[in-house]
Amino acid sequence: MSKKLFGTDGVRGVANVYPMTTEMAMQLGRAAAYIFKKDNRRHRIVIGKDTRLSGYMIENALSAGICSMGVDVLLVGPLPTPGIAFIAKSMRADAGVVISASHNPYQDNGIKFFSRDGFKLPDEVELKIEDLIFSQKIDSLRPTAAEVGKAFRIDDAQGRYIVFLKNSFPGDMDLSGLKIVLDCANGAAYKVAPAVLEELGAEVISIGVSPNGTNINAGCGSLHPDILSEKVKEHRAHLGIALDGDADRVIFVDEFGREVDGDHIMAICATQMLAEGRLAHNTLVATVMSNMGLDIALRKAGGRVVKTAVGDRYVVEEMRQHGYNLGGEQSGHMIFLDHNTTGDGMISALQVLAIMQRSGRSLADLAEVMIALPQVLLNVRVTEKKDINDIADIRKTIAAVEKKLGESGRVLIRYSGTEPLLRVMLEGQDKVEITGYAQEIAAMIEKHLGSGRKKEA
Incomplete structure (x- = not known):
């Protein structure tokens, strides 16, 4: 079965537009609560989010859906995605839910689930959630009176996660003597990340730590390391660290400002x-x-x-x-x-x-332990995600480029799991040569599937 809601990283889209509506969030909450409710004991699900404006409405809808199935909700507020996985596991909750669209712009949002062991749900569980929603199998299951769930706020979640992070660093060492520029992307780590580095003894220059609901990932964070690079050189720092909106990824800048x-x-x-x-x-x-x-x-x-x-x-x-x-x-x-x-x-x-x-x-x-081969990545916006092997012109163009590259390079074509994009990636010995090949393939894709100009990643 193919999934209708879940992509490669949960459900994602423009907030307040299907499928990222409050109505769907409530249904996702109800279906997930049903699946994670294994017996007659009291069950609990952790909900956390990043700093997007739409997080408030989705959080309330999710919470309502979960409580309507007789499961309690533990609200932790803004916290990195991995922090929510940790909190759910450490508190022995039945699941964790993250409201975030990761590196996407603020108008997008998403919902992803972690099981009680802190791992993301396998495909078969996501399919079960979708089946419960679209089949309306649980519409009539509505606990009443004292059987409905309650919502609690966990005030010390950030402190717990800070301690957890520090415990991953060797106990016989600290960060004294290091000057670090830290970019939190105006996202979920804007409080915990600076605190961790400072408590371990580093001198920290923080940027991207003033979220306002609409500036998450906006010209900052791991997708936009240019400002970080300039700050590292300006402050003569030892390195720069850039997180994305939900802080599950990181990119570095060395002391020379190089990514x-x-x-x-x-x-x-x-x-x-x-x-x-x-x-x-x-x-x-x-x-x-x-x-x-x-x-x-x-x-x-x-x-x-x-x-x-x-x-x-x-x-x-x-x-x-x-x-x-x-x-x-x-x-x-x-x-x-x-x-x-x-x-x-x-x-x-x-x-x-x-x-x-x-x-x-x-x-x-x-x-310097690794020398990267020249690589080019182009994104082509598409109107639909057809199998490119079914389009003769695209298939022949790719085959011709692969023949020219031989064993000295490779071509990788794949659809984005979260956006209407077809990614064209080439590696080879000569950057100019593979750039030309990539543009040739991208132009053919644009001709048959495109909805706008191609852009370099």
Whole structure:
């Protein structure tokens, strides 16, 4: 069965427009509560959110739906997505719900669920939730009197998460001597992230810590590291750290203002863990979007890279199935299963900072462990997501480019799981050459599927 509501990371869309309406939020709450309610004891579901204006209305609708099924709600307010996974697990709640559209602009919002063990729901559970909504199977199930749920606010959730994050950093070390520029994207980590770094002894220059409901991810955060880069150079900081709106991903800037992406961070952490004998099965899990340079770096260090489909949930599934403990994406989602159950921007940052402090090496120096092959990524906005193999012109154009690249490069074409975009990614030895090839493929896609101009990612 194909899903009607859930994408690669929950339900997402423009707030107050189907499917991100209050009516659908209430139904999602009712269906989820029904699934997570296993017996006659009192059940609890944690709800957290980022800083979007629409979070208030969706939070209330979700809460109402959950309570209407006789399940209690624990409200934690603005907190990073990984913080909500942690709180749900540590409080022995039955599930956690995050109201966030991650790196998307403020007018969008989303709803994603974590099970009681802190992991995102598998496809089959999301399909069950959809079936309960569209089949109207639970419409008549309405507890009354003392059987309806109650909502409670958890006032110390931020403090609990701060302690949890600090405990992922080596106890015999601190961050004294480091000057860090931190960009919180005016998002969910605007309070907890600066507090963690400051309490560990770093000098912190914080930006993107004044959310107003509409400025989340606006020209700041992990998708827009330019301001961070300038601030690092202006303050002569040792590095910059940029989170996204829900703080489950992180991008770095070295002391020279150069971006250090998720692939390089995974290379730094994986090779260090290999050297210390801590990388499970000597294996790093990445997605098909990761640069071929990452494979080369791990192979030189005596490890290997296993690739999955794009999406941190698929990385985590591969890790859990085979007992791996480190995985992630080029975009900055990194999962350290020894510390948390999902991508956590601050835990990732703290692991890198620990390596810097232990080794005495700069981020720029550490990042040289991997040399990235030239890569080009173009996004083409599409009107519908057809199978490109069914469109002869597109299929032939891609095949011709692949033949020209041979074994010295690759072509990857994939639809975004959260936006109406077809992503065209090429790698090769020559940046000018692969840019031309990428534009050639993108133009053919635009001709058959496009709804506007293509844009570089």
